Amino acid sequence: MAEFCMPSLGADMETGTVIEWKVKPGDRVKHGDIIAVVETEKAAIEIEVFEDGIIEEILVQPGIKVTVGTVLAIIRSEGALAAIEGPRAEAAEAMKAPPLAAAQPVPPVEEPHPMDLHRLAAPAVEGPAKRVKASPYARRLAARASIDLAGLRGTGLEGAIQAADVERAAASREAAAEAPGPSAPEKGPEEMPEAKPAAADFLAGMRRAIAAAMSRSNREIPHYYLQTRIDMSGALRWLEAENQKRPIKQRLLSAVLLLKAVALALGEVPELNGYWIDGRHQPREAVNIGFAIALRQGGLITPALLQVDLKNLDELMEDLRDLIMRTRAGHLRSSEVTDATITVTNLGDLGVETVFGVIYPPQVALVGFGKITEQPWADNGMLGVRPVVTATLAADHRATDGRRGAQFLDAVNRYLQEPTKL
Amino acid sequence: MTEARIKETIFKLLKKIAPEADPESLAPEENIRRTLDIDSFDALNFFIALHEELGVEIPESDYGQLNSIADMVRYLAVRLG
Numbered sequence: 088m089a090e091f092c093m094p095s096l097g098a099d100m101e102t103g104t105v106i107e108w109k110v111k112p113g114d115r116v117k118h119g120d121i122i123a124v125v126e127t128e129k130a131a132i133e134i135e136v137f138e139d140g141i142i143e144e145i146l147v148q149p150g151i152k153v154t155v156g157t158v159l160a161i162i163r164s165e166g167a168l169a170a171i172e173g174p175r176a177e178a179a180e181a182m183k184a185p186p187l188a189a190a191q192p193v194p195p196v197e198e199p200h201p202m203d204l205h206r207l208a209a210p211a212v213e214g215p216a217k218r219v220k221a222s223p224y225a226r227r228l229a230a231r232a233s234i235d236l237a238g239l240r241g242t243g244l245e246g247a248i249q250a251a252d253v254e255r256a257a258a259s260r261e262a263a264a265e266a267p268g269p270s271a272p273e274k275g276p277e278e279m280p281e282a283k284p285a286a287a288d289f290l291a292g293m294r295r296a297i298a299a300a301m302s303r304s305n306r307e308i309p310h311y312y313l314q315t316r317i318d319m320s321g322a323l324r325w326l327e328a329e330n331q332k333r334p335i336k337q338r339l340l341s342a343v344l345l346l347k348a349v350a351l352a353l354g355e356v357p358e359l360n361g362y363w364i365d366g367r368h369q370p371r372e373a374v375n376i377g378f379a380i381a382l383r384q385g386g387l388i389t390p391a392l393l394q395v396d397l398k399n400l401d402e403l404m405e406d407l408r409d410l411i412m413r414t415r416a417g418h419l420r421s422s423e424v425t426d427a428t429i430t431v432t433n434l435g436d437l438g439v440e441t442v443f444g445v446i447y448p449p450q451v452a453l454v455g456f457g458k459i460t461e462q463p464w465a466d467n468g469m470l471g472v473r474p475v476v477t478a479t480l481a482a483d484h485r486a487t488d489g490r491r492g493a494q495f496l497d498a499v500n501r502y503l504q505e506p507t508k509l
Numbered sequence: 510m511t512e513a514r515i516k517e518t519i520f521k522l523l524k525k526i527a528p529e530a531d532p533e534s535l536a537p538e539e540n541i542r543r544t545l546d547i548d549s550f551d552a553l554n555f556f557i558a559l560h561e562e563l564g565v566e567i568p569e570s571d572y573g574q575l576n577s578i579a580d581m582v583r584y585l586a587v588r589l590g
Contacts (some may be wrong), residue, residue: 111577182573334566335557335560335567336557336567340549340550340553342549381548382546383527383528383529383546384529407550411550412554436548436549437548
C-alpha cells in the first residue's frame with residue numbers, strides 16, 4: 088500500500104484542491120502518470136504519481152481544499168499485491184515517506200497559517216520532516232475520521248500507530264460526542280463550495296503565495312549579490328546566422344543560450360545548484376532551472392526546465408516553448424513545479440538592465456539577466472560598441488561565498504563567448 | 510489579400526496570444542508589444558502563427574519593423590500582393 092498525498096508544490100504552498108481525478112479506483116498506474124489535477128493558489132498543476140500500482144481508493148473528492156500532506160488516495164503497489172500484510176510489512180511501509188513527499192525538496196512550511204479558517208482538524212501538517220509513524224490503514228482511518236495522528240499513542244512496532252489505536256480514539260471521541268455538552272470537533276475537511284475560485288480570488292491567492300515565499304526568503308536567506316557585464320556580440324552573431332538557416336518554427340531565442348550557459352557554468356560551480364534545508368547545504372546533481380514566467384493576468388510562476396545541462400539548444404527551445412504555453416494554459420506537471428534547483432529570471436524584454444533577485448527558498452541562488460543593449464565596450468585598448476547583457480547572481484551566503492559566485496559568473500561569460508559549444 | 514483581411518487575421522492571432530486584450534481598440538501606430546505586454550516568446554509565437562495562417566516567412570531581422578498594427582499590415586500587404 089502506498090499513500091498518494093497532497094504534494095507540496097512549492098515553498099509557498101499550504102493547501103491545495105483536487106479539481107479533477109484522472110483515474111478511478113481499480114485503474115492501473117505507473118511511475119510518471121498524471122493522475123490528478125490540483126489547484127494551488129498559483130495554478131492548476133497536473134500531479135504525477137511516482138509508483139506503479141493500482142488505485143485502491145480515492146479519499147478526497149474534487150473541490151475539497153486540504154492541507155499539504157493530506158492523503159488523497161491509496162495505491163496498492165504491484166509488488167505488495169501478493170505480500171502478506173503483517174504488521175512488520177506495514178511498519179516498513181510506514182517508514183517510507185510518501186512518494187511525492189520524497190520527491191519534493193521543500194520542507195514543511197512553518198509560517199503562521201494565513202488562512203486559518205480553512206485549516207483542517209485532521210491530517211493537517213504532516214510533512215516529511217516530522218512524520219508520525221503509522222500504518223497506511225491507520226492513516227486512512229484517521230483521515231476519514233478527522234483524527235490527528237500526532238495526538239495518538241501508537242502500540243505498534245517502534246510506537247507506530249495502528250488501526251486499532253485510531254479506532255480506539257474514534258470510539259472515545261464518539262462517546263464524548265454523545266454525552267451532553269459541547270459537541271465534538273466538526274468532521275471532515277471543509278467543503279469549498281466553488282471548485283474554481285473567481286479570478287480576483289485567484290490573484291489574491293497568488294499574491295499571498297508569493298508574499299509568503301518572498302518574506303521567508305528575505306527573513307531567512309542572507310543574500311549576497313554579484314554582477315557582471317557580458318559581451319554578447321559573438322553569441323548574437325552566431326544566433327543570427329543560425330536562425331537565418333532555420334524555418335521560423337525552429338528559430339532560437341537568445342534566452343535559450345543564456346539558460347544553457349547557466350547550466351554549464353553550474354557544472355563548474357555545483358554548490359549553487361540545490362537547496363538549503365534544515366540548516367544544511369544540499370547541492371543537487373540534476374540541473375533543473377526554474378524559469379520565471381509572468382502570467383498575463385498577473386503574478387508569476389517559476390516552473391522548471393529539467394536537466395538543462397544535458398539538452399542541446401533545439402531541445403531546450405522546444406522545452407521552453409512547451410513550458411511557457413503550458414504554464415499559461417494551466418497544464419503544469421508536479422515535477423516541474425517542485426524540482427527546480429535554481430531560478431533564472433530574464434527581464435530583458437521589459438528593457439530592464441539589471442536584475443536584483445530574491446532567492447526562491449529553499450534554493451540557494453537566482454541568476455538574473457537584463458536586456459541586451461548596445462554599450463560602449465573597451466577591448467584591447469580600443470573603444471567599440473557591443474551588445475551587452477548584465478548578468479547578476481543573488482546567492483545564499485550560508486551555502487556559498489562570493490569567490491565561488493564570482494567563478495560562476497565568470498564561467499557563464501566564458502560559455503557565452505563560445506556559442507558553438509553550447 | 511485585402512488590408513481588411515490582413516487586419517482581421519492579425520486581430521485573431523493577437524487574441525490567441527493576449528486573450529484579455531482587445532486589439533481592435535488599439536491605435537494603428539501604437540506599439541503593441543508594450544501595450545499588450547508581448548514578450549519575445551509571445552512575439553515569436555505570433556510570427557509563427559502568422560506564417561502558418563498567411564504563409565509569409567518573416568526573417569528575424571525584420572522583427573524590429575513590426576511593432577504596430579499599421580506596421581504589420583503594411584509589411585504583410587507588400588508580401589501578399
